[in-house]
Amino acid sequence: MLRAYTKQLLSIADPKPEPSSRPEVWAGGRQELCETLQYFRAYHGGGYTTGGFARGFMFDKSAHARDFVDSTVVIARAGGGLVKDKDSGERVVGSDRTEDSKVASLRNSMQYFNPVVIITGADNPNIPSQPPHTYCVLDYFKPTHIWSEKSKGKKILRYRFEKLDATKPSWWAPNNNEAQIEHGSLDPPIVYKCSKCNHESQQIYLQGWMCLQPSCSMFWLLAPTSTNLDPHEPVEADLEYDPCFLKQRVRWPNDKHIYSLASNDVELSGLSIVGEDCSLAYWQGMVCPKCGRCNSRLSWTGWECGNELQECNWKKEPPHIFIPAQSLRDPFFPLTSSYTLSRDTHLPLVKLDVSFKDNYRINRYTIPGIEGFVAHLIANKTVLEEEGGPDRMFEELQREDIGLKRRGLGSGMLKGESYTRHFLVNYGMPYKFIAATASRSFDDAARPINHTRTRLNWAAKFVLAEEVVSEVEREVEEGWKKNEFNEVLALGYFEQQRINYHDDGEYGLGPTIATLSLGAPGTMRLRMKARHHNGVSAAGVYDDTPALPGCAAYDARRSAQSSLVALKQSNPQAYRARLKTLPKELKLKSGGTARDAITLTLAHGDIVIMHGAEIQKYYEHSVDHAGKLRFALTCRYIDPNSLKEADRPNYEVRPDEGVYDGGCLPAAG
Ligand SMILES: O=C(O)CCC(=O)C(=O)O
Numbered sequence: 242m243l244r245a246y247t248k249q250l251l252s253i254a255d256p257k258p259e260p261s262s263r264p265e266v267w268a269g270g271r272q273e274l275c276e277t278l279q280y281f282r283a284y285h286g287g288g289y290t291t292g293g294f295a296r297g298f299m300f301d302k303s304a305h306a307r308d309f310v311d312s313t314v315v316i317a318r319a320g321g322g323l324v325k326d327k328d329s330g331e332r333v334v335g336s337d338r339t340e341d342s343k344v345a346s347l348r349n350s351m352q353y354f355n356p357v358v359i360i361t362g363a364d365n366p367n368i369p370s371q372p373p374h375t376y377c378v379l380d381y382f383k384p385t386h387i388w389s390e391k392s393k394g395k396k397i398l399r400y401r402f403e404k405l406d407a408t409k410p411s412w413w414a415p416n417n418n419e420a421q422i423e424h425g426s427l428d429p430p431i432v433y434k435c436s437k438c439n440h441e442s443q444q445i446y447l448q449g450w451m452c453l454q455p456s457c458s459m460f461w462l463l464a465p466t467s468t469n470l471d472p473h474e475p476v477e478a479d480l481e482y483d484p485c486f487l488k489q490r491v492r493w494p495n496d497k498h499i500y501s502l503a504s505n506d507v508e509l510s511g512l513s514i515v516g517e518d519c520s521l522a523y524w525q526g527m528v529c530p531k532c533g534r535c536n537s538r539l540s541w542t543g544w545e546c547g548n549e550l551q552e553c554n555w556k557k558e559p560p561h562i563f564i565p566a567q568s569l570r571d572p573f574f575p576l577t578s579s580y581t582l583s584r585d586t587h588l589p590l591v592k593l594d595v596s597f598k599d600n601y602r603i604n605r606y607t608i609p610g611i612e613g614f615v616a617h618l619i620a621n622k623t624v625l626e627e628e629g630g631p632d633r634m635f636e637e638l639q640r641e642d643i644g645l646k647r648r649g650l651g652s653g654m655l656k657g658e659s660y661t662r663h664f665l666v667n668y669g670m671p672y673k674f675i676a677a678t679a680s681r682s683f684d685d686a687a688r689p690i691n692h693t694r695t696r697l698n699w700a701a702k703f704v705l706a707e708e709v710v711s712e713v714e715r716e717v718e719e720g721w722k723k724n725e726f727n728e729v730l731a732l733g734y735f736e737q738q739r740i741n742y743h744d745d746g747e748y749g750l751g752p753t754i755a756t757l758s759l760g761a762p763g764t765m766r767l768r769m770k771a772r773h774h775n776g777v778s779a780a781g782v783y784d785d786t787p788a789l790p791g792c793a794a795y796d797a798r799r800s801a802q803s804s805l806v807a808l809k810q811s812n813p814q815a816y817r818a819r820l821k822t823l824p825k826e827l828k829l830k831s832g833g834t835a836r837d838a839i840t841l842t843l844a845h846g847d848i849v850i851m852h853g854a855e856i857q858k859y860y861e862h863s864v865d866h867a868g869k870l871r872f873a874l875t876c877r878y879i880d881p882n883s884l885k886e887a888d889r890p891n892y893e894v895r896p897d898e899g900v901y902d903g904g905c906l907p908a909a910g
Pocket of ligand 1: 730864
């Protein structure tokens with residue numbers, strides 16, 4: 242009878258039946274899941290541990306043949322260690338699995354009676370009903386057993402989990418559920434002590450008891466039988482769980498305690514704590530109280546349920562606690578009307594020129610081998626406090642909704658939609674991935690947007706003219722008019738939001754890009770792109786662009802360059818073959834990244850100007866910040882002729898009519 246029962250449990254109907262009810266919490270994609278649930282923040286892999294404790298497990302497509310799920314018990318193989326089998330292409334266990342920190346974390350959770358949450362993916366072959374969403378949360382489970390076994394000759398680790406409150410109905414039980422053996426109703430499992438190693442363990446399979454100590458000589462061996470007179474390994478395909486092992490009840494003191502599955506229900510303290518609503522917890526996702534969907538915070542103004550099927554119309558918009566510009570002042574870096582001290586650093590290879598003009602300290606960096614420059618204009622107190630200037634702009638941006646949203650990146654490596662980490666909105670000429678329909682006209686933009694454009698047009702001319710002698714300053718002025726900034730991309734960052742390394746070198750962009758920083762100080766890092774630094778692409782092909790000072794194997798790559806150029810002309814086929822052999826010859830490694838060449842501290846009111854296409858081609862930059870709220874307003878010139886018809890805006894992008902002259906402020910000193 243028991244044998245028939247385990248057979249029934251292990252045979253999963255195809256197609257699977259409907260579940261008996263709906264999951265309390267679910268997600269349509271991995272990012273939304275991980276941003277919302279504190280107990281599962283692993284973007285890759287199936288286990289989430291933090292602080293030495295296992296918190297959550299996700300079981301999806303890749304399952305072991307003996308994995309098992311019913312309404313109260315889950316048995317799974319410990320993750321990791323899989324490799325692609327050369328013949329079958331299947332993912333198989335590569336080498337013996339031993340206990341590691343992840344297993345130790347699960348042992349900790351067992352010892353401290355910390356339940357873990359189990360989540361199923363829609364493709365989990367063992368779940369007995371068809372999950373209705375990409376990811377569905379099962380419930381809190383007690384990890385009860387950790388043991389070793391063998392699978393196709395390799396040692397693996399396996400876990401048994403039991404539902405914390407087995408009396409609560411399980412939504413994933415199939416709606417056609419036949420009578421099940423009640424949890425905890427069978428005899429206790431059989432326990433034996435190994436005659437070799439003295440370790441006691443339960444019998445897991447009906448085929449017989451086996452020692453499960455991987456170091457014991459009797460490990461994974463069945464006792465002799467009348468047909469097989471020696472201890473012998475079981476036939477894996479025949480193994481069936483012993484229901485007394487499966488359906489046993491392991492008691493915990495907190496068995497019936499209620500832990501919430503819908504985490505992160507943040508509420509403001511009501512104490513007007515500056516920055517509270519911009520803190521990390523406030524841009525994590527939220528579970529819709531109506532349908533259980535995990536929703537990332539996609540809008541600057543708050544959360545909204547994205548469940549289109551159910552039209553929940555659920556929204557939560559916390560009030561913003563205003564951050565006065567005065568609170569941005571750093572008492573350890575006092576600002577005055579004198580020129581501000583610098584906190585930038587750079588590698589010795591980079592050339593620095595410092596000048597002081599119109600209340601700005603100007604740190605201008607040039608990189609050998611790269612045409613162009615990066616200029617950091619560091620503002621003083623006079624600039625920050627000027628009428629309508631950075632202080633006022635920062636405050637206005639908090640009072641007006643300028644339409645900041647996190648942008649969808651399409652599905653890449655992760656299941657479901659992925660989103661930028663920061664909020665953004667585009668004004669003027671549509672930029673890059675921002676569709677014309679999502680871009681906004683300058684005509685009805687908030688004052689800080691139009692003022693940024695005017696201010697940065699002034700700053701760019703000011704810095705470009707600084708390079709040339711005064712007679713030709715007028716030429717800069719006239720030349721600039723033709724290609725003045727026609728776009729403002731506003732980025733908004735809450736606590737711990739950032740923009741990763743990227744370049745701004747898309748087709749159709751002018752060579753000058755300027756950014757005004759407002760709010761918490763940011764850190765901008767510039768480094769050579771890995772491909773140019775390493776001299777080899779991730780796929781192992783030689784990078785045939787000229788080697789730049791500071792790159793790996795600079796001299797060797799320079800020597801190789803002239804013969805490579807000649808070969809490209811004379812024999813393109815041999816040239817392509819050479820691109821594959823050169824990396825090995827020059828001992829180039831494709832892994833690793835270049836060191837940051839320039840690191841800028843972008844304080845409130847500072848401006849960065851990057852000039853020259855080569856900076857974008859060979860270098861990349863990232864920006865993060867350590868505060869609660871920061872804005873970056875970046876201006877570019879986008880050639881309207883570079884846009885496809887469908888990408889052109891349905892409004893006119895008028896010339897910048899603003900007048901701003903930073904030279905009119907009282908002189909520094
Ligand atoms: O946050 C910043 O200061 C930089 C923004 C940036 O890199 C960009 O808009 O491309």
